[in-house]
Amino acid sequence: MKSTDITREELWAQQNLSAMEIDYSIWERDRSMLHQMSKVSHTCTFVVDVYKCKYTFASSNFADLLGYDRHKIATLEKQGDYLESRIHPDDRQQLADLQVRLGQFIYSLPVEKRNDYCNIYSFRIRDTRQQYIRVSSKQQVLEQSSSGKAWLILGNMDISPNQKESGQVDCTVINLKNGEIFSPSLLIRPHTDLTSREIEILYLIQQGFLSKEIAHRLCISIHTVNIHRQNLLRKLGVQNSIEAIKAGIESGLLS
DSSP, rough: OOOOOOOOHHHHHHHHGGGGGGHHHHHHHHHHHHHHTTHHHHSSSEEEEETTTEEEEEEEEEEEEOOOHHHHHHGGGGGGTTTGBOHHHHHHHHHHHHHHHHHHHHHHOOOOGSSSEEEEEEEEOTTTTSSSEEEEEEEEHHHEOSSEEEEEEEEEEOSSSOOOOOOOEEEEETTTTTOOOOHHHHHSSSSSSOOHHHHHHHHHHTTTHHHHHHHHHHOOOHHHHHHHHHHHHHHOOOSSHHHHHHHHTTTOOOO
């Protein structure tokens, strides 16, 4: 995967979060709750503060399960990207690029829809025996600012039951409002200028939905759907939906 031209931190900064929008007493409450939960859970929990652009919490299970230094976990805010230090070097760049591209997709959506998604990544990390194992990391918005922007991101990492031999970082994107599952290839636009909405409609066309059904699912008019359909046909240089689906698969937009 080609490295992106923007970092995660630069992407987060585009939200323009303001200190006036954030109440850190909420985070203190959440931190206390997460500490208590870590005592009864074996998953590795972490939190990213998008306003500060840094990791702000990690449960002690990172030390118990994956062999991280306990002191550095306890002082995570001062440790930079320490949580990422045990990720396989080949996977770390893939993961960073994928997170940026998924973030660009989410930030292209209306503000009221940006926090509806959960991303589940699968990659390799070094464990207590200094061997690489595959883990699953589920990430979603924990807290929003007063203006509805993503502020705190909650992550839960656990050893994956599927220990396949692969150098590929996998990702599944779930819309928490309607249960739809997206392939990451839908959110990455390598060779086309289709908008995220046009890609979403192309995906629904592939699933067999009619314009009326697409309009209902996306809460837009049939007229708007048809305009998007015309635009994506034009951009893909095809004449009909069947050709559009074929072009989408060939370009990597559809799986």
